[in-house]
Amino acid sequence: MIIRRRAALLGLATSWVMGSSALALAATSPAGHADDPRLVVIILRGALDGMAAVTPYGDPDLATCRQALVLPEPGAQDGLLDLGGFYGLHPALQNMHDLYAAGQLLPIHAVAGHYRSRSHFEAQDYLESGADERMDSGWLNRAVSCLPQRNAGPDGYGLAMGLTVPLLLRGPASVGSYAPAGAHHPDPELYRQIVALNADDPVTGPALRDALQARGFSDAVMEGDRASITAPHKGGKPDPFMVLSAAAGRMLADRKGPRIAALEIGGWDTHARQVARLGHPLTQLDRGVAALRDSLGPAWSHTVVLAMTEFGRTVRINGTGGTDHGTGTVAFVAGGPVAGGRVMATWPGLRPTQLFENRDLAPTTDLRTVAAGLLCDHLGLAEREMATVFPGATPAPLHGLLRRA
Amino acid sequence: MQSVETMNRFGWGVRGNETTRDLPRDWLARQIREPDAARFTNVGTTADGLIALHTQRMNKVQGDPLVKPIFLAEVTAQMNNLLVTPQPFRERLAWFWFNHFTVSLRQGGTRGIIGAYMREAIRPHVTGRFVDMLNAVMQHPAMLMYLDNASSIGPDSPAGRKGHRGLNENLARECLELHTLSPRGGYTQADVTAFAAILTGWGVDMKSDHPGFTFRANAHEPGEKVLMGRRFAEGQEGGLQALHFLGTHPATYRHIATRMVTHFIADTPDEQDIMHINRVLHDTDGDLAEAALALSTLAGATSGAGKFRSPMDYATAVMRALSMGDTPSRPDDPHSPAYMLFTGFATLGQPLWTAPLPNGWGDRAADWVAPADMLARTDWSWRMAAYQGSGDPLDIAHAVLGPALRQPTMTAMQRAGSRQDALALLFSSPEFQRR
Numbered sequence: 001m002i003i004r005r006r007a008a009l010l011g012l013a014t015s016w017v018m019g020s021s022a023l024a025l026a027a028t029s030p031a032g033h034a035d036d037p038r039l040v041v042i043i044l045r046g047a048l049d050g051m052a053a054v055t056p057y058g059d060p061d062l063a064t065c066r067q068a069l070v071l072p073e074p075g076a077q078d079g080l081l082d083l084g085g086f087y088g089l090h091p092a093l094q095n096m097h098d099l100y101a102a103g104q105l106l107p108i109h110a111v112a113g114h115y116r117s118r119s120h121f122e123a124q125d126y127l128e129s130g131a132d133e134r135m136d137s138g139w140l141n142r143a144v145s146c147l148p149q150r151n152a153g154p155d156g157y158g159l160a161m162g163l164t165v166p167l168l169l170r171g172p173a174s175v176g177s178y179a180p181a182g183a184h185h186p187d188p189e190l191y192r193q194i195v196a197l198n199a200d201d202p203v204t205g206p207a208l209r210d211a212l213q214a215r216g217f218s219d220a221v222m223e224g225d226r227a228s229i230t231a232p233h234k235g236g237k238p239d240p241f242m243v244l245s246a247a248a249g250r251m252l253a254d255r256k257g258p259r260i261a262a263l264e265i266g267g268w269d270t271h272a273r274q275v276a277r278l279g280h281p282l283t284q285l286d287r288g289v290a291a292l293r294d295s296l297g298p299a300w301s302h303t304v305v306l307a308m309t310e311f312g313r314t315v316r317i318n319g320t321g322g323t324d325h326g327t328g329t330v331a332f333v334a335g336g337p338v339a340g341g342r343v344m345a346t347w348p349g350l351r352p353t354q355l356f357e358n359r360d361l362a363p364t365t366d367l368r369t370v371a372a373g374l375l376c377d378h379l380g381l382a383e384r385e386m387a388t389v390f391p392g393a394t395p396a397p398l399h400g401l402l403r404r405a
Numbered sequence: 406m407q408s409v410e411t412m413n414r415f416g417w418g419v420r421g422n423e424t425t426r427d428l429p430r431d432w433l434a435r436q437i438r439e440p441d442a443a444r445f446t447n448v449g450t451t452a453d454g455l456i457a458l459h460t461q462r463m464n465k466v467q468g469d470p471l472v473k474p475i476f477l478a479e480v481t482a483q484m485n486n487l488l489v490t491p492q493p494f495r496e497r498l499a500w501f502w503f504n505h506f507t508v509s510l511r512q513g514g515t516r517g518i519i520g521a522y523m524r525e526a527i528r529p530h531v532t533g534r535f536v537d538m539l540n541a542v543m544q545h546p547a548m549l550m551y552l553d554n555a556s557s558i559g560p561d562s563p564a565g566r567k568g569h570r571g572l573n574e575n576l577a578r579e580c581l582e583l584h585t586l587s588p589r590g591g592y593t594q595a596d597v598t599a600f601a602a603i604l605t606g607w608g609v610d611m612k613s614d615h616p617g618f619t620f621r622a623n624a625h626e627p628g629e630k631v632l633m634g635r636r637f638a639e640g641q642e643g644g645l646q647a648l649h650f651l652g653t654h655p656a657t658y659r660h661i662a663t664r665m666v667t668h669f670i671a672d673t674p675d676e677q678d679i680m681h682i683n684r685v686l687h688d689t690d691g692d693l694a695e696a697a698l699a700l701s702t703l704a705g706a707t708s709g710a711g712k713f714r715s716p717m718d719y720a721t722a723v724m725r726a727l728s729m730g731d732t733p734s735r736p737d738d739p740h741s742p743a744y745m746l747f748t749g750f751a752t753l754g755q756p757l758w759t760a761p762l763p764n765g766w767g768d769r770a771a772d773w774v775a776p777a778d779m780l781a782r783t784d785w786s787w788r789m790a791a792y793q794g795s796g797d798p799l800d801i802a803h804a805v806l807g808p809a810l811r812q813p814t815m816t817a818m819q820r821a822g823s824r825q826d827a828l829a830l831l832f833s834s835p836e837f838q839r840r
Contacts, residue, residue: 046822121797121824134795167794186787190826193817194783194833201835203713203774208783208833211776269822 035302037337037378038252040292041140041262043166044285044309045124046269050329051315051361052278053093054107054343058086061350066317069274083107087343092282095290099334100341106333106401108370109345112311112363114393118325120269123310128168130368132392137171139368139389143375144173144260146385169262187267189277241265245288249295252303263288268309272320289334301336304378304402308367314359315350328361331370337378339403366395373398408432409807413840414711415669415701416493418722421801433701436492437532437694443490445482447736449475451525451546454517455609455616472517474736479520480757481736484743487721488730498531498697499523500717501668505661506542506584507765510758513551519758522547532694535661535686536652539584543576543648544618546609552576552763559605559626572626577601579763580651587663590656596633602626603637603647658686664768665696670705672712672769678703711809711839713770716753716778718840720746723786723832726805727793745789752785754778783833790828798827809836 049069056062057073057080071091072079080088081097087109089097099105115126122134130139186194191212198204244263251257265288267281285307293300312329328348334340348354348362356362368390375381375389376397387394411429412419425432449457457471490496503523508515515522526545530538542548549555557573558565565571577600581592606625610616620641630637635650637643651657662682666674685699686692700706714722724730724746734741750757754773760766767773793801798818802810814834821827831837 046826119797120822121827124823125795170794185784186826186829190787190821190829191783193821193830197813197817197830197833198835203770204779204835204838207774207776207779209776211780214776215780266822266826269820271820 034255034299036259037380038296038299038303039140039260039374039379040248040252040303040305041168041260042285042288042305042307043124043128043168043262043264044268044281044307045264045266046120046309047123047311047313047325048268048281048309048329049270049274049278049313049323049326050109050111050309051312052270052274053090053282054083054109054330055080055088055090056086056109056347056350057088059347059350065315065350066323068321069317069323071275083343086347087345090278090282092279093286095286095293096332096334099289099293103341104334104336104338106338106340107343107345108331108333108365109343110328110348110361110364111308111331111367111370112328112365113367114395116327118311118327120310120325125167127308127310127367128166130371130390135391136167138166138168139371140168140260140262141171141173142389143379143381144169145171146381146388147259147379166262166264189267239284239287241284242287242291245291246295249292249299253296253299270313270322271318271324272322274317274322277322289332304333304335304338304374306371306374307332307334308371312361315355315361316359326360327356328363331367333370333374333401337402339401344401365398368395369398370401372396373401377402407807409805410707410711410809411701412493413722413805413809414706416497417487417490417718418493418725418840419805419807420489420725420728421796421804422728423804430701433494434698436494437697439492441495441528441531442492443486443496443528445479445486445524446733447478448482448520448524449478451518451521452615452617454521455546455611458514458517459611459616469516476516476520477736480747481734481741481743483520483523484746485730485733488724488742488746494697495531498693499528501665502527502531502538502693504760504765504768505664506538506548507760507763508547508551508758509760509763511761513547513553515547515550518547530693532697533692535657535691535693536649538693539652540645540648542584543580543604543644544607546617548576549607549609549618552579554604555608557601557605557607558624559602561628562605562624562626564621564624565626572598572601572605574598574601577604583764585651585657585660586654587656587660589659590633590654592633599630599632600647603630603632603644606641607644653691655687658691659683662686662696665700666703666705668768669700669712670703672771675703675705678705713773714838714840715766715768715773716755716782717750717757717766719782719838720749720753720785722805722837722840723789724749726801726832727789727828729789729792749785749789753781782838783829786832787825787829790825790832793824793828796824798824798831801828802831806831806836809839811836 052069055070062070074080074082074088078091081091081093082088083100089100096105113123113127114132115123117123117126125134128138129135195208195212198208248261248263252259252261265281265284270277289305292305296303308331309329312326313323314326318324346364348364352358354362372386372390372395376383377399383397386397408425408427408429409419411432412425415433427435454475457475461469461471487496506527508519508522510516510519522545526541527538530541552575553573554576558570560571574597578597581597581600582588586592606621608619608621608624610619625640628639630643632647637647662679663674665682666678670678681703682696682699685696689695724742730742734743738744747757755766799815802815802818811834814831814836817830818827821830
């Protein structure tokens with residue numbers, strides 16, 4: 001990995017990108033303290049189906065909506081991992097289930113942002129800017145700028161290598177930028193779509209197909225079979241998101257390191273063959289969270305992780321074994337200080353009249369109130385500062401996400 | 406003809422933030438009729454480059470400390486221009502003619518002057534007469550060094566008799582074969598030898614205060630020479646006459662007409678199209694502006710899927726689609742758009758000014774569709790797409806492809822989970838691979 005210093009090109013955050021995942025870091029104090037609070041935000045780009053990640057298996061209407069998408073109940077083979085009798089965690093999230101058992105994981109269900117767009121790009125912009133209108137800076141960056149002056153010197157953290165910083169961390173606060181050279185590739189799923197897009201072209205079609213075969217993708221991958229879930233990572237090659245997460249954890253654990261990091265991970269846009277395709281990104285997320293915990297070491301007890309996505313997916317299965325863009329979904333809060341071991345939700349129900357616009361899980365919690373709760377109760381921002389962090393309809397912080405110290 | 410199609414086929418790809426209200430033909434004509442708008446800042450002359458090169462050699466300096474900054478400044482200025490030029494058609498002509506008269510960094514030690522070669526010998530003549538460009542090229546130190554003419558010595562010249570050295574036919578042969586007549590012109594080995602003798606003495610003075618082209622009379626082969634049945638007098642004047650003869654020869658017009666049609670219209674050019682451009686060149690004494698404009702009137706200019714983009718075309722089109730390069734780059738910034746474009750060419754298999762052979766880079770799809778290279782395009786454009794922090798990818802797709810944008814591409818983009826993925830799909834679509 002190459003790390004070098006330069007004037008920030010793309011704003012002032014630290015970013016570190018590998019594969020479909022990326023890491024950005026912000027805010028550090030030269031005179032840091034071992035038990036400074038740490039915050040990690042993971043953006044799940046592409047819209048996670050919250051009902052697949054945290055399945056309300058106790059809801060009597062679940063099967064009517066999406067029988068083919070629902071995994072066996074807890075206890076059955078390959079079944080859900082129980083979260084207290086009504087909800088079950090996707091079996092790919094084993095590490096996160098362990099955190100739940102340790103009281104360090106808090107899924108929050110039926111959340112949504114403050115917007116009702118079903119466009120990925122628009123929704124991600126709103127999710128990250130945290131404002132009622134599109135802005136050039138993100139709420140996490142503005143939160144950093146509200147932190148006491150002990151953070152970031154005048155030229156910031158200043159590490160940079162080019163690739164991009166998510167909007168979430170762009171803005172006035174001084175932070176730097178990482179990226180390892182080379183080694184960035186799109187997801188297998190994107191390759192598959194590209195091969196499909198070129199299939200009928202006499203020039204590019206055969207060339208792309210041959211190239212991917214040479215790179216070790218089987219025909220089955222290109223046909224979109226279940227094999228695509230694991231094919232490109234065979235041979236025990238470490239998953240890029242896990243590598244990034246571990247690196248983030250080590251840097252956050254450092255006494256003089258950053259205190260805030262943002263990571264992103266794609267692959268959630270499961271319009272087709274959802275059951276087969278969701279395992280891969282969920283496994284990545286699960287391993288990433290575990291890697292964060294392990295590499296943070298003792299600092300895990302001062303760390304909160306928020307994993308959020310731009311919107312959920314339709315409650316009903318679509319015609320291709322997948323789900324389309326929806327509204328309500330799940331968010332995860334994890335970490336040493338988290339008051340976990342329970343699912344926080346005002347469950348809206350799944351009967352047609354209970355769905356948002358008769359298609360989506362109705363949102364009952366504003367995602368911004370979750371973020372605000374963490375900024376105030378964990379990082380110690382004042383409630384009045386929420387007007388700066390989330391301009392427009394300023395959210396009231398959701399309290400009770402953390403254990404009382 | 407649709408504007409976007411014209412801007413792609415004859416330019417370097419539409420910028421995502423660009424619109425034109427010109428009719429296609431006006432858009433093309435304006436660029437040809439108006440002066441070259443390119444402004445290259447912080448670049449040196451050929452003399453500057455030769456001084457740097459000579460100083461390094463004389464002092465046996467390690468590590469290229471004088472030439473490298475000249476080269477990087479040149480790369481930055483020329484890459485910036487490719488990204489933001491207001492005259493993409495003129496710019497495509499400049500690179501087309503550079504490739505016709507290829508100088509490559511692979512041999513000849515021209516790193517310090519290759520950019521100046523393009524600016525001094527090629528650009529001024531892109532809308533002038535072919536024979537004038539030929540003259541400028543053949544007297545430029547970069548070409549004389551690249552194809553060894555600077556060390557070619559007439560065997561019976563004073564220098565030849567003293568040092569027992571002789572002809573180097575390299576430049577003479579390539580000039581006949583690639584730059585002018587082509588093998589269809591019917592020259593023989595005797596003509597190659599004669600032309601090489603004619604060009605003896607055309608060399609580079611590295612030591613003067615103003616280094617550059619020089620005619621070394623003491624290396625020039627004495628006597629009259631016969632090239633293609635014509636007599637050319639001894640001395641530099643004989644060489645100029647030979648270049649005039651070659652640069653206005655019907656076989657030359659036919660050859661460059663073929664190359665122009667191949668570059669702009671089709672991998673397998675239509676005979677009628679070649680004949681048309683050939684006639685324009687013939688009727689205008691080799692006026693390259695008229696020939697360039699005539700290209701747009703060919704039937705092939707409006708039909709079919711267009712030309713497959715070379716790596717250089719492709720990388721430039723991607724960065725232009727992303728509207729990169731709006732603010733000029735500094736030569737010392739490896740993260741600047743200019744530098745990313747420069748490294749992009751190499752990543753995709755066509756490193757800048759580094760053609761393998763004097764015939765330049767290939768101009769047909771078959772030259773560029775190696776599987777690994779195609780995948781390299783996808784990977785590279787996906788990384789570039791990460792820089793697009795705002796806007797709707799579909800707006801960019803419509804802007805840069807116009808009516809060529811296909812429904813399957815739009816559908817795939819609409820379903821993409823991120824802006825970056827949507828743009829990567831655009832850049833990996835079959836229609837974006839063509840201009």
